[in-house]
Amino acid sequence: MNQSPDIDNLRQRAELIKAKHQDQLLNQAYPDITKMTGDEIQALVYELQVHQIELExxxxxxxxxxxxxxxxxxxYARIYNLAPVAYLSLSQLGTILQANLAATTLLxxxxxxxxxxxxxxxxxxxxxxxxxxxxxxxLKDPSSPHLLSGITIANKSTHQLDCQGLDIFHCPHEECPTNRALxxxxxxxxxxxxxxxxVIVYLALKDVSTHKILEDTLACLNNKLLNVIKNQRTSLTxxxxxxxDKTSELQQSHRTSTELKDISTHIFNASSEGIVMIDQLGNIESxxxxxxxxxxxxxxxxxxxxxxxxxxxxxxTDLSVELLSENSQSSSFRVDGLHSNGSILPLSLSLVNFTLNQTSHFAIVIRDNSLRLQQEQHEKNHLDEVAHMTRLSLIGSMGSGIAHQVNQPLTSISNYTQACLHMxxxxxxxxxxxSEVLTKTYDQAQKAGRIIHRMKDLASQRSTLRSMNRIDASIESAVNFCADECYQHNITMTLDLTPDSPVIALDSVQIEQVILNLIRNAIDALKEQKNAKDxxxxxxxxxxxxxxxRVKDNGPGLTKVQKEKILTPFFTSKPSGxxxxxxxxxxxxxxxxGMIRFDSKLEVGTTFYFNLPLNGEKP
Incomplete structure (x- = not known):
């Protein structure tokens, strides 16, 4: 950067003063120093010292x-170079004489x-x-110092501006004003x-690309909008x-909705089941x-x-209402209600949560279960009676085997008693x-008592009584009842019971009856088998x-007709069944x-299997 003209002028004036002062010193007549006295020389030295101090x-x-x-x-140079505005100094021919850092960055x-x-x-x-x-x-008239001009800058990327027209009007990106490299x-x-x-021209340069591109973009969008508005007149019609047409449809829909509301009201009033509408606090609204x-x-x-x-x-309650409000699906409950006469009613409630005018409400369907429970109890009693009859029939068909089981301990008791008399x-x-013989006699009497007790349980007429038991005891009791008959017909019986079987809710007598019936059917099927060795x-x-x-046998299997009717009442393949x-x-x-199923193949055998739920509860 060149030095300021003020410094050059100051130096010129100082050199002129210095030359003038030298001429004065040369022209000044000083006496011969050899002829001067000591006081004059001392005065001269003092004057020279004063001049020297002034010069210093x-x-x-x-x-x-x-x-x-x-x-x-x-x-000035620092401010000039570090200024955020780009500055250029030009000669009268337009040649760049000076430029600050902002100008080099801009260009x-x-x-x-x-x-x-x-x-x-x-x-x-x-x-x-x-x-x-x-x-x-x-240069001719400095009163017009303003110009807006586009320049081309090497290696300058396009301006990253978003134009809504690209999405709205689907304009080609290469034709958009925002895609310019100027x-x-x-x-x-x-x-x-x-x-x-x-003449020196001082220029201040300001980048107005964003403003210029936005102006052009707005003008472009305005033109496109005018075209769209023109094209939309027909579309608006x-x-x-x-x-x-939609208004007519809505009016028709409103009339249909009114009719449906009337129909719903008729259904609501004519329903044989009770329906109540309640608010979020549980109060009945209708x-x-x-x-x-x-x-x-x-x-x-x-x-x-x-x-x-x-x-x-x-x-x-507060908690249940919150849970029901979060659950949009219906929920069902069995509760006891109070009749106006003070009697207790077994009820079934089905709840549905819905929102009306941004407020939660509940619709509840109420069913009186009194008749249904009476019917269930009647069916249960009927099942108990029929089960009792079949148990008696089952015991009758097993009479010889049971008699043999009872006869064994009685014979042992008789023999042990005679031995005691001799002793x-x-x-x-x-x-x-x-004492040892009497103990054996006691054990045999207990065995006979247990057999008679189980027979009594099977033969007695009783209502269903469920308790938490393991099924293993019912299986082993049924197997013991059939052990002698299996022995007589050369049938091998094996047990494969799950260790640590769970405790479940069941009527042990009825489940034993099921297992005993399946074993008896398997024995009857094996009796018909020609090969008595296997x-x-x-x-x-x-x-x-x-x-x-599962109760499995290797008998002759079931025919197609037997498979279709085996589980239907009064169907039997036995002459006396x-x-x-x-x-x-x-x-x-x-x-x-639970439920019962079967799988059978001719000349291979039959498997009956049934399941019981693990989470059963006492009725």
Whole structure:
């Protein structure tokens, strides 16, 4: 950067003063020093010292002034270079004389590449004429120092601006104003004439690309919108007709909705099941006539009453209402309700949560279970009676085997008793031996008692009584009943029971009846088998989602007709059978929440298997 003209003028004046002062010193007539006295010489020396001090003070003042001017020059250069605005100094020919750092950044060219170059080299070809007129007019008339011009900058990427028209109007991206690689500058100039009549043009450059592109983009979008508005006139007419059609449809839909509402009201009032609408606090908002018949209250008495007051156990609490509100599906409950006469009613409630006017409500369907429970109890009693009859028939068919089981311990008791009598008649009875024989006699009596007790349980007429038991005991008891008959017919019976079988809710007598019936059927099937050397029955338990019991034989299998009718009542393949055994077994298992199935192949055998739920509860 060149030195300031003020510094050059100051130096010229100092040199002139110095030359003038030297001429004065040379022209001044001094006496011959050899002829001067000591006082004159001392006075001369003193005068020279004073002049020397004055010259030193002037020299120091000049140095201080020079330092201040140098600092001002450096501050000016720093401000000039670090200014955020781009500045250029041009000659009257348009050649770049000076440029600050912002200008080199804006033009994307180093300082050495700018100095000596004509600014018009950077001006876009479309704006060359405008720049030429601007510059020459500026030299003649500095009162018009403003120009907006586009320039081309090497290696400059396109402006990253978003245009909504690309998505709205589907414009080609290459035609969009935002895709331009030009940089738009606003030029503001000041003309300065030097003392030597040299003209220097000072330019301030401002990047207005974003503003210019936004203006062009808005103008483009406005034109496109005008075209769209013109094209939409026909479409608006069509939409107006469509709206009219939709309005007619909505009116028809409203009329249909009103009719459906009337129909729903008729269904609501004519329903044989009670229906009540309650709010979020559990208060009844409306109810149908069936509700009045079930609960014995009038419409006025139910309106506004809390539903909890009509139930033995309150259903609506803060927690339950919150859970029901979160669950949009229907929920069902079995509760005991209170009739207006004070009697207790077994009820089934089905709840559905719905929102009306941004407020939660519940619709509850109320069913009186009194008749259904009476019917279930009647069916249960009937099942108990039929099961008792089949147990008696089963015991009758097993009479010889049971008699043989009872006869064995009785024979042993008779023999042990005779031995005891002989021991007592001896002169010196062996008391230890006598005690051992009496113990065996007692064990055989207990065995006979257990057989008779099990027979009594099977033969007795009793209501269903479930308790938490393991099924292994029922299986082993049934196997013991059939052990003698299996032995007589050369049948091998094996057990494969799951260790640590779970405790489940069951009626042990009824389940034993099921297992006993399946074993008896397997024995009857094996009796018909010609090969008497290989007759097998296996009983297996297995834990899956529930407890499964399998009774398998290697008998002749079932025919197609037998497979179709084997589980239907009164069907039997035995000459003296009633056809009720498997039908009763199925009813017993279904009452326990289980089911019975079978798989059979001719000349291979038959497998009956049934399952019982693990989470069964006592009824």
């Amino acid at each position: 003070m002037q020299n120091n003042e000049l140095k201080s002034t020079q330092q201040e001017l140098s600092k001002s020059q450096q501050d 994307n060219t180093p300082l050495c590449g700018l100095l000596g170059q004509r600014l018009e080299k950077f001006i876009h070809i479309d704006d060359q004429d405008n720049y030429y007129l601007f510059f020459h007019k500026l 940089t738009y500058l606003e030029l503001k100039a000041v003309v300065d004439k030097q003392e030597n009549n040299e 069509q939409h107006r007709q469509l709206i009219n 109810s149908n006539p069936a509700t009045y018949l079930i609960l014995g209250y009038s419409e006025i008495e139910l309106l506004g009453t809390a539903l909890n007051e009509l139930l033995i156990t309150p259903l609506f 007592i008649k001896a002169e010196q009875p062996n008391l230890n031996k006598l 007759r097998r029955i296996s009983i297996q338990t297995q834990l899956k989602e529930d407890l499964e019991v 009633m056809g009720m055994g498997l039908s009763i077994c199925r009813s017993i298992l279904e009452a326990h929440g």
